[in-house]
Amino acid sequence: MLLAPIIWVLTAVIMYCFAAKIWWFPPPINQHGLAYDEQFMRTLVITGIIFFFAQYALGWVIFRYRDDGRRASSSHGSNKWETIWTTATAILFVGLVLTGTKIWVAVHLAEPDPNAVPIELMAKQFAFSFRYPGPDGKFGATDLAQVNDAAGNPFGLVDSDPAGKDDVVSASLKVPVGKPIKLIMHSRDVIHNFFVRELRLKQDIVPGMEIPLYFQADTPGTYEIPCSELCGLGHFQMRSTMEVMAEADFEKWKQDQAANK
Amino acid sequence: MSESLAHAHHAPEGFIRKWVFSLDHKVIGIQYYFLALFSVLIGMSLSVLMRFHMVHPDAKVSLFATLWPTAAQGGIMTPELYLSLMTMHGTIMVFFVLTTAPQGGFGNYFLPIQIGAEDMAFPVLNMLSFWTTLVALVVMVSAFFVQGGAPLSGWTGYPPLSGIGALAGPGEGLGQTLWIVSIAIFCGASLMGAINFIATLIDLRCQGMSLMRLPLTCWTWFVTAILGLLGFAVLLAAGVLLILDRSAGTSFFIPGGLLVSDQILSHKGGSPLLWQHLFWFFGHPEVYIAILPGMGVTSQILATFARKAVFGYRAMVYAILSIGFLGFLVWGHHMFMSGMSPYSAMAFSVLTMAIGVPSAIKTFNWIGTLWGGKIHYTTAMMFALGFVSLFITGGLSGIFLGQPALDLYFHDTYFVVGHFHMIMGVAAIFGMFAGTFYWFPKMFGRMMNETLGKIHFYITFVGVYAIFTPMHYLGIAGNPRRYSDFTNFDFLGKLLPVHNFMTQAAYGTAAIQILFFINLFWSMKYGKKAPMNPWNATTLEWTIPSPPPFDNFAGHHPVVNHGPYEYSVPGAPRDFIMQTDPVEVHADS
Numbered sequence: 025m026l027l028a029p030i031i032w033v034l035t036a037v038i039m040y041c042f043a044a045k046i047w048w049f050p051p052p053i054n055q056h057g058l059a060y061d062e063q064f065m066r067t068l069v070i071t072g073i074i075f076f077f078a079q080y081a082l083g084w085v086i087f088r089y090r091d092d093g094r095r096a097s098s099s100h101g102s103n104k105w106e107t108i109w110t111t112a113t114a115i116l117f118v119g120l121v122l123t124g125t126k127i128w129v130a131v132h133l134a135e136p137d138p139n140a141v142p143i144e145l146m147a148k149q150f151a152f153s154f155r156y157p158g159p160d161g162k163f164g165a166t167d168l169a170q171v172n173d174a175a176g177n178p179f180g181l182v183d184s185d186p187a188g189k190d191d192v193v194s195a196s197l198k199v200p201v202g203k204p205i206k207l208i209m210h211s212r213d214v215i216h217n218f219f220v221r222e223l224r225l226k227q228d229i230v231p232g233m234e235i236p237l238y239f240q241a242d243t244p245g246t247y248e249i250p251c252s253e254l255c256g257l258g259h260f261q262m263r264s265t266m267e268v269m270a271e272a273d274f275e276k277w278k279q280d281q282a283a284n285k
Numbered sequence: 286m287s288e289s290l291a292h293a294h295h296a297p298e299g300f301i302r303k304w305v306f307s308l309d310h311k312v313i314g315i316q317y318y319f320l321a322l323f324s325v326l327i328g329m330s331l332s333v334l335m336r337f338h339m340v341h342p343d344a345k346v347s348l349f350a351t352l353w354p355t356a357a358q359g360g361i362m363t364p365e366l367y368l369s370l371m372t373m374h375g376t377i378m379v380f381f382v383l384t385t386a387p388q389g390g391f392g393n394y395f396l397p398i399q400i401g402a403e404d405m406a407f408p409v410l411n412m413l414s415f416w417t418t419l420v421a422l423v424v425m426v427s428a429f430f431v432q433g434g435a436p437l438s439g440w441t442g443y444p445p446l447s448g449i450g451a452l453a454g455p456g457e458g459l460g461q462t463l464w465i466v467s468i469a470i471f472c473g474a475s476l477m478g479a480i481n482f483i484a485t486l487i488d489l490r491c492q493g494m495s496l497m498r499l500p501l502t503c504w505t506w507f508v509t510a511i512l513g514l515l516g517f518a519v520l521l522a523a524g525v526l527l528i529l530d531r532s533a534g535t536s537f538f539i540p541g542g543l544l545v546s547d548q549i550l551s552h553k554g555g556s557p558l559l560w561q562h563l564f565w566f567f568g569h570p571e572v573y574i575a576i577l578p579g580m581g582v583t584s585q586i587l588a589t590f591a592r593k594a595v596f597g598y599r600a601m602v603y604a605i606l607s608i609g610f611l612g613f614l615v616w617g618h619h620m621f622m623s624g625m626s627p628y629s630a631m632a633f634s635v636l637t638m639a640i641g642v643p644s645a646i647k648t649f650n651w652i653g654t655l656w657g658g659k660i661h662y663t664t665a666m667m668f669a670l671g672f673v674s675l676f677i678t679g680g681l682s683g684i685f686l687g688q689p690a691l692d693l694y695f696h697d698t699y700f701v702v703g704h705f706h707m708i709m710g711v712a713a714i715f716g717m718f719a720g721t722f723y724w725f726p727k728m729f730g731r732m733m734n735e736t737l738g739k740i741h742f743y744i745t746f747v748g749v750y751a752i753f754t755p756m757h758y759l760g761i762a763g764n765p766r767r768y769s770d771f772t773n774f775d776f777l778g779k780l781l782p783v784h785n786f787m788t789q790a791a792y793g794t795a796a797i798q799i800l801f802f803i804n805l806f807w808s809m810k811y812g813k814k815a816p817m818n819p820w821n822a823t824t825l826e827w828t829i830p831s832p833p834p835f836d837n838f839a840g841h842h843p844v845v846n847h848g849p850y851e852y853s854v855p856g857a858p859r860d861f862i863m864q865t866d867p868v869e870v871h872a873d874s
Binding site for chain 2: 025026027030031034038041042046047048049050060063064067068070071074075078079081082085086089090091092094095096097098099100101102105106109110113114117118120121122124125127128129131132133148149168169171212213214215217219221224225226227228230231232233235248250251252253254255256257258259260261263
């Protein structure tokens, strides 16, 4: 009996915390993020309504149908109701997933922009490294045997390849604002994950696979990158940042880096 | 009658045959139950330690130094120790609690009785499956005590982390090997159990026990056994391949070109995603292995204490079967971010939403069962009602995670942790509590204390909401899971008060479980004597003494004349018709 008000109060508190957005997403920094938030809100409203009515109904039957000397009804069910709620939930659930499909398609299946700025990511226990091709637009060849983290060569750039002479390697990600980016992701040991909350994007980085991720960031700023796939004891401190900067600043940063090599 | 009495089997003499290497499904059921109870104590203690570490990562506790002289040198828990606790918490809870208690425990004890059989189809196999499970548990726990400690790759054990040995981190040496060996042994035990359950249900139903007269508990144990048979077989194969990768130099899951701790590995050509496919082909059905029996118990208990037939019995059976079938077609939703083809993600997401439909049908039918009822608020009923509430909450967060588009953010955040703890963790555990309070009188011949039971229920119910709801907010804020502390990121620092709250809630909820243990053991010895049918329930276990004799029906062969949930039938002399009541009782309905 006491259970009914407890369920109602819990339901109200839970819904309040969602509605008040006390702990929430950071603001999105691109179109994809806006579409993402819209799909999230659509899902939240629909599940919120179901949550409210289901928990409220549960509380209500607990309260209303306590043993007060009546005889229980002898119903064994109703095919009509079974049909109604089966159809309704099927349409609602499948409909909801279909409305989100275009977001998924835009991230993973859309025709990639051939002019996207290529950046390579190399993940290892427990650091991210990023590589930019120099003015020649080409990544230099790499060799696992040449890898030397201490000497600033996490990718294993090969000295003999001239294309690699102007490559820029950095421990943090810098991207030009408003430009399509192609992030080419590699791992050299275990599975890691690239996640930027403000981009609303996440992708596992799998050893043995080359996984490209296309995105664009429209708001300058610095954003944290937490590794989001368990990679070992240092997982919790595997951190980098993504700095979104004006295109001129980005080019200048690359030149400075190349000059300092 | 005299002929059937001649078939009565005599109880074995002697402590060893009776209580240790017993062939009696009831004793084996109780053995499984206590194995799960022991495991849940370990699993829960680990979770309390984890919650402590997350909010006090630098605290010095001398007890830690005593327990883990290397991994907690000076009493400060290392990040790798945290990951070991997490791995073992997940593994012990999933395999040795959620898989064993509802199926091996209650299923073993009550499936034969509810279908009118005197034992399982293969009693020796049944005994072997229990003892094999115990060996698996011993091997698993021993991982804590070997060089390097327990593994740190999580209960999902993704390679390469789990496949390349101690190079990948402490615990990845012998500890990880023991973990895989234990899982493989456990798979063997589960396969033996699954075969036994399936054969028993198909072959040993008594006269009149048609499929559509089976209690829903039997349906769920049956479908769970089928899931176990198909799922554990695949996990066993995957485990063997992983052991070979670790010890025989094969490369099923390890790709070429790896450089770990400054060493170039010689593996070539393996696929980390292959493990994920095999693991989740088992892993997703495993979720239903954990929750289906809870659904069955809940249906049984709601009907008993609402004094009403289960609303839509047939729909419930079809829902159980569809969940069982679709359960094998949705494993890819664990892999939306894995690098798997984006096209298959779309297929898996539609199938995932489809499995939400039978789950929703069950919820509607539970509320329909209560509607118009005459509800008795026993502790068993409270836990069953709590199960429904938690199932709704945990189910709805799945609607977010089943969409690959939304998973682009939520994958591997606390939103996921909150979701699966709600639905396969605490909802399933509420099913076990409900089953315990409901069947205890039959198993031990005494009643449990209702006052202690209700205090335990209310605090646990509010407690689990307090622990697991905030995880959803943390997920929305982007908090990754499997982090041993939150001090390295600006955005995580701001979430510490939420973690603190959850830790406090976990302490309180864990502490109140002592009340359950007191109630359980006290009632076993001092509880009020239980009559044959304390709840005025209808199924076959309530037609025999509490506790039942060795061969259940004392040599009689029960004949079933009624469906399992004939409550409040108009014209009947009582508000329930037992399955074995004569046909005439039903005459004017």
